[in-house]
Amino acid sequence: MIRSATALAGILTLLATTAHAQAPSATPARAEVIHWWTSAGESASLKVFADAFTKAGGTWVDNAIAGGANARAAAINRTVGGDPPTAMQFNTGKQFDDLVENNLLANVDALAKAENWAAVMPPPILAAVTRDGHQYAVPVNIHGQNWFFFSNPALARAGATSPQNWTDLFTVLDKLKAAGITPLAFSGQKTWERGLFNTTLVGVGGADMFARFWGKRDVAMLKTAEFRKVIDTYRKLHAYVDAGSPGRNWNDATTLVIQGKAGMQVMGDWAKGEFTAAGQIAGKDYGCTVLSDSGTSYLMGGDVFAFPKPKNAEVARAQSIMEKAMTDPATQAAFSAKKGSIPARQDADVSGLDECARKAHGWLQDVKAQVPANELLSPPAVTGAIEDLVSQFWNDPSMTPEVLTAKIGAVFSQSF
Amino acid sequence: MVAAAKRLRIGSRLPAQIALAPALLIALVLYCGTTSWTVWISLTSSRMLPNSVFVGLRQYDVLANNDRWLASIANIATFGALFMTAALTIGFLLAAMIDQKVRAESLLRSVFLYPFSMSFIVTGLAWRWMLDPTLGFEKLLHDIGFADAHFDWIVRPDRVIYTLVIASVWHAAGLVMAIMLAGLRGVDREIWNAARVDGLPTWRIFVFIIIPMMRGSFATACVLLATSVVKLYDLSVAMTNGGPGIASEVPAKFVMDYLFERGNLALATAAATTMLITVVVVVAPWYHWQGRKARMAGIA
Structure with a gap:
């Protein structure tokens, strides 16, 4: 008993001295x-x-x-x-x-x-x-966050050039498809399904609609024809991704563009890191642009x-x-x-x-x-709830735009 | 006399009780303390940080209307039923086969048990690659000439949950086999001999004599498999990340995502509490029944 008490005291002393030695005064x-x-x-x-x-x-x-x-x-x-x-x-x-x-x-x-x-x-x-x-x-x-990255060799093989607006975009996607190239390299994870939705929202709907969606969470806006056009465009994009896209990582999708197996990817500018690591140069091996139908909108x-x-x-x-x-x-x-x-x-x-x-x-x-961007306007709880809905819509062709709008409206009306 | 005996019993138990006290205290504080804290937070309006604004059962109402939570519940039910049935069946068949004094028994045992040594993250990634229609089995079949072959379950929202079952059965069957093999080896050879003398076919010996004698092994395997169903998380993260859409979401992943990524403590703890209540509702009757059986055995 006495021996163990001494041992304990010894340990305590040791701890005390160690703590003392770690006091911040030593390192400025x-x-x-x-x-x-x-x-x-x-x-x-x-x-x-x-x-x-x-x-x-x-x-x-x-x-x-x-x-x-x-x-x-x-x-x-x-x-x-x-x-x-x-x-x-x-x-x-x-x-x-x-x-x-x-x-x-x-x-x-x-x-x-x-x-x-x-x-x-x-x-x-x-x-x-x-x-x-x-x-x-x-x-x-x-x-x-709303960049389009193009494989220049893939575009050349399909006889297409970098699109200037969303109407052009679908012409280019069709040409790529006809040439047997995966038109859109996509990474089917919830975050990127939301990312593509945001790119469509700001590109087709405009900066003002984007702010009304994520910032004001305006239920009335959801019922407009302009918003309906955004949803329809988003669904239309699904026809241009390949069968392996669900669950894919974003950098694996970038690799498809780097190798010229896919025509383009919609991703944030962090994707450039992958191009750089593969020795590709912006403007020469790959192209980059932001597509918006009403003045340039850069999601920051x-x-x-x-x-x-x-x-x-x-x-x-x-x-x-x-x-x-x-x-x-x-x-x-x-x-x-x-x-x-x-x-x-x-x-x-x-x-x-x-x-x-x-x-x-x-x-x-x-x-x-x-x-x-999205994260600057809405708290994570709202972003997450909308992300789940957008992801469901993207992956379930039987979910109608009306159902999506109604469900988004319900999230908007909830207090967060 | 009786009092003295009682005193003696308490006296002899005291050191054991003192020795167990710290463990009991830790268990009480850790289990009961954190559990009640979780239940309490689920009744508040906490977001990223806990607060004490009481909102009653509002989070449970939100939960009951959350598509992703409902999908998670449906998924875990499907997964649990299929996974437990398949793992028990395959595990038992493997054990019965190995028990037939096959050659290279120890090699086969190691081979079958090997998947269990893999983490769920590795298992999930490996199966994801194998099942990916552009990389794995489907592509292999296409490359060797079966152009119409289809095995794209992992990218189909209505089939993806079965791919989780396949991967986890592959992972767990070996463990079930090991438990069953121990059970089979525990059966007295005399029983086999007696049944054979009576001229019973092998399958009837298994079904009517051996399996009932292996209740303990089955119970052990069931408990282990059931816990892995409740805590299913990392496999879903590694293999499908809950997708496509929300088609392979599971309750534990819901809790983790809402706790951290989505900064919604109250909803996450409401989900965790619901999981706890469900488990208690399932386990309590069984526990009660076991207790009664033990008491009856004591009386007999």
């Missing part, structure tokens, strides 16, 4: 960052931020967790549990609303004012990090970093160094060059980016082209 501006950028291209782009932070006098402690939902769950659980990381990644949008409401995030107002974010960032991107007049996250990039999502309320001055110092490093226009441009996105700051130098990114940067100089 140490910052633990939770994110989900684990693929080769993603981690290479994240390294740009890590290097900038290290150069500014910090020590970057990387905590990469595979899968966005997993990473966010881990970061949120730790923040709620009182052991927050120094910084955590979110997608631009409403993923951190609950953290703001529960007063768990530090604001970055001072930096936003000093760097004049209002002048250099597109208003929807700034609005997405602003709650009650305070900024709660640093936008680092903009991802376009992206990534932000949020900073939990610091527990001491040391953490606050690390956070302020990191915020500043991530806002720097040159760093943002270097990051986007690797990530396939464009910088959140429009005053960054984009000459080092690829052709598609430069095109997007050009479009965004017109505020009318800046359309906030």
Whole structure:
């Protein structure tokens, strides 16, 4: 008994000394960052931020967790549990609303004012990090979600050229089909079924309808002939995908375009990473465009970093160094060059980016082209409920447009 | 005298009870504590973070009108019935076959048990590739000349659930075989000899004598298979991701998706509570019956 008590005391002493040795005083501006950028291209782009932070006098402690939902769950659980990381990644949008409401995030107002974010960032991107007049996250990039990527050799074989509008699109799809090429490389998972629906919604219905759908959740709009046209177009696209599409991963669909086995893919600009990895060059081996029938509409999502309320001055110092490093226009441009996105700051130098990114940067100089994406307008619970319905409609030819509209209306009327 | 005996019994039990106390405490806190927390959250309006705004049974109402939840329930019922029947039948037949003193018995045993050593993620991915009409069996059949062959169940919403059954039977049959084989080996050889002397055909010996004697093995296999039905999640994620559409969604996946991706704690916990109640409703009568049987045996 006595011996075990001594052993216990020994263990306790050991624990105490270890805890003491780990006290933060030894390492200046140490910052633990939770994110989900684990693929080769993603981690290479994240390294740009890590290097900038290290150069500014910090020590970057990387905590990469595979899968966005997993990473966010881990970061949120730790923040709620009182052991927050120094910084955590979110997608631009409403993923951190609950953290703001529960007063768990530090604001970055001072930096936003000093760097004049209002002048250099597109208003929807700034609005997405602003709650009650305070900024709660640093936008680092903009991802376009409604891109069409074409295989130039496949188009040439089918005797077609890159389409300019949605009527053209179906002519091109028909030519590809006639040439025995899979017209549309599709990845039949719920997220991408929603992605294709969103591309159709903004392309055929227009930016205003997109905002009325995801933002206002306007039941009256669902009954218009214009919205019906969107649904019909979406269903029409189903005739151009191959039998193997259900369950396919998005990058496997991109591979089909890269190999010229399929004509085109509708995907976010992260797909460029796959083309680049295969040694293909935008404008030469593959084409990229955004199709909209009423003026260019660019669906803008992206990534932000949020900073939990610091527990001491040391953490606050690390956070302020990191915020500043991530806002720097040159760093943002270097990051986007690797990530396939464009910088959140429009005053960054984009000459080092690829052709598609430069095109997007050009479009965004017109505020009318800046359309906030789905995630910026609706909370995850609403997005998920609509996603299930759209996915059901896509996969079940017996589900009529009327049933879909009625079910969407029911979700819109629910309180979330 | 009686009192002394009682004291003695308590006295002899005390150390055991003290030793068990921490485990009991952990079980109480972990099981009962977290379960009641889950039930409580399902009665609130919690979103991404838990709150205490009581809304009564509203989440259950939302759940009852949620297409995806209803599809999940229907799927797990179909899956459970087919999977358990097929796994028990095939597992038993494999065991009976191996029990016939076949050559290379240990090799066959390992081969049949091998799938069970695979994780569901690996099983799901492998079967997904094999069943993919543009990569797997269907393409193989087309390539060797059967141009009209069709096996596209995995991309058909009305058939996809059967592909989950195929993959999980492949995964679990070996385990059932191992349990059944142990049961068969436990049957006294004298019983076989006696039945043979009576001139009974082999199949009748199995059906009327051996199988009833193997109740324990069947019960063990049933419990193991039933738990894997309730917790079916990773296979659906790896093989079909719930698709096409919502055609292969299952309850556990519903709970996980709503907990994390969709930031809807209240609805997720309402679904989890519904799963718990269903399991209790199914298990309680059986438990009661077992208890009564044990008591009767005690009296006899």
